[in-house]
Amino acid sequence: MTGTSTRQVSIFRDPYRTPTAAILIIITLIAFEAMAVSAALPTAARELHGLRFYGWAFTGFLLANVVGMVVSGQACDSRGPRPPLAVGMVCFIAGLVVAGTATTMAALVAGRVVQGLGGGLLITAVYVVIGETYPAGLQPKVFTATASAWVVPSLIGPLFSGLLTQHASWRWVFLGIAPFGVLGAVLLAMAVRRLPDRPSEHDSALADPWRIVHALAVAIGVALLETAGQHRGLAAVGLLIVAVLVAGWGLHTLLPPGTALVRPGVAAPVALRGLLAGSFFGIEAVIPLSLSVQHGYGATAAGLPLAGSGIGWALGSWWQGRTRTQGDDTARRVVLMRVGFALVAISAAGVGVAQQAASPAWLVYPAWVLAGFGAGLTMSTTSVLLLRHTTDADRGADSAALQLSDATSGAITTGVAGVLIAAAVRHAISYDTAFAVLAGAMTGVALLGAVVAGRAGAAPSAAQTPRP
Numbered sequence: 001m002t003g004t005s006t007r008q009v010s011i012f013r014d015p016y017r018t019p020t021a022a023i024l025i026i027i028t029l030i031a032f033e034a035m036a037v038s039a040a041l042p043t044a045a046r047e048l049h050g051l052r053f054y055g056w057a058f059t060g061f062l063l064a065n066v067v068g069m070v071v072s073g074q075a076c077d078s079r080g081p082r083p084p085l086a087v088g089m090v091c092f093i094a095g096l097v098v099a100g101t102a103t104t105m106a107a108l109v110a111g112r113v114v115q116g117l118g119g120g121l122l123i124t125a126v127y128v129v130i131g132e133t134y135p136a137g138l139q140p141k142v143f144t145a146t147a148s149a150w151v152v153p154s155l156i157g158p159l160f161s162g163l164l165t166q167h168a169s170w171r172w173v174f175l176g177i178a179p180f181g182v183l184g185a186v187l188l189a190m191a192v193r194r195l196p197d198r199p200s201e202h203d204s205a206l207a208d209p210w211r212i213v214h215a216l217a218v219a220i221g222v223a224l225l226e227t228a229g230q231h232r233g234l235a236a237v238g239l240l241i242v243a244v245l246v247a248g249w250g251l252h253t254l255l256p257p258g259t260a261l262v263r264p265g266v267a268a269p270v271a272l273r274g275l276l277a278g279s280f281f282g283i284e285a286v287i288p289l290s291l292s293v294q295h296g297y298g299a300t301a302a303g304l305p306l307a308g309s310g311i312g313w314a315l316g317s318w319w320q321g322r323t324r325t326q327g328d329d330t331a332r333r334v335v336l337m338r339v340g341f342a343l344v345a346i347s348a349a350g351v352g353v354a355q356q357a358a359s360p361a362w363l364v365y366p367a368w369v370l371a372g373f374g375a376g377l378t379m380s381t382t383s384v385l386l387l388r389h390t391t392d393a394d395r396g397a398d399s400a401a402l403q404l405s406d407a408t409s410g411a412i413t414t415g416v417a418g419v420l421i422a423a424a425v426r427h428a429i430s431y432d433t434a435f436a437v438l439a440g441a442m443t444g445v446a447l448l449g450a451v452v453a454g455r456a457g458a459a460p461s462a463a464q465t466p467r468p
Helices: 017-047 051-079 082-100 105-133 139-148 151-167 171-175 178-192 200-207 209-228 233-254 267-284 287-295 299-320 330-354 361-389 395-425 431-456
Strands: none
Touching: 017 051, 017 082, 017 105, 017 139, 017 151, 017 171, 017 178, 051 082, 051 105, 051 209, 051 395, 082 105, 082 171, 082 178, 105 139, 105 178, 105 361, 105 395, 139 299, 139 361, 151 171, 151 299, 209 233, 209 395, 233 395, 267 330, 267 361, 267 395, 267 431, 287 299, 287 361, 287 431, 299 330, 299 361, 330 361, 330 431, 361 395, 361 431, 395 431
């Protein structure tokens, strides 16, 4: 299928119509639940008398999600994407039903854990399906479509969830999605039935318990990073250091060799995905807070830049997916990444200026739309280049590594943001200083990405260390 001409082929026509529909339904479900659940959980926790366990509804999901990514990568490489897709879809739907029918907070948290495991299994397997189903020329268009699938949930998810919770029941935020999950499962079954089975000699990958141990270490490290921002003083700094060490130990095995050095080949897109997620989400996490604290904006006005970035992101992803007539477009993709990182860096610096109390707050709005455009250019491109560099034997593990790099880097920088905000709250530093330090650091991370982006387009060295 990879030899097929792609000049006039659409991902919405046969033979790609069914897998495209299945992928978009899955991504939309994951996106809507990610955007909508925050509005429903406070009401659910109060009704179930479980506010003291509120944080575990997020932490449990996160822990299971990271483990699901790694397990899915191993399963895809040993037996193909069909088993993790099937199990992931069952877990995701079951988690929705358990959470939506919960009569105790423990049951709700359990539902979120099952849902997180399903989401992790699905997102990695979807990348493998894209790599095995679509020729290289169509893969950028698929990633454009998946980026667009986040736009509507980002814009209406929280509002729709709030209306459901207020006028019907928080339970429908979970139960209302389940039927669409069933539809996605049916389309998935139709889409993957023609994919080849993996040879049995790879089955031993599933028997490697140490990869699961390392995945748990990454999950615990990410959870500690999220916790660090909720503490003050030396406790926050200590948690941050421990979290980075624990997550780093886990990632050392799970990421491709040479990721820390942005080595050409698979390692470079994985590293660049981490640099992008870290620089972008480290700033985005505090934009509503800065507009509220520094400029007195209400919740709606303070949250609008995030919606703007979602639209910019979809446009950036569309731009990178425009059809190329012939030849290898790797050089073009390197340029797109450099431009994307540069736009994120410029935007982060602009937001840092607007976050100062004496600066005009309106600068945040155009700056963060521009950042979304840059992120859309870069994130989709890292996905495309990863699939070009990886092999059939490692596509699952490498896709999982891309997701882990994204999640972990974003958690590290949002953890740093939380520590800085905590310091400002206790008046150890001013809010002006906290936002300026964060913006400066994230600008530096984005500029580093622009500098090393060329390594993602270079051919891997013959002496490159193989994946263990």
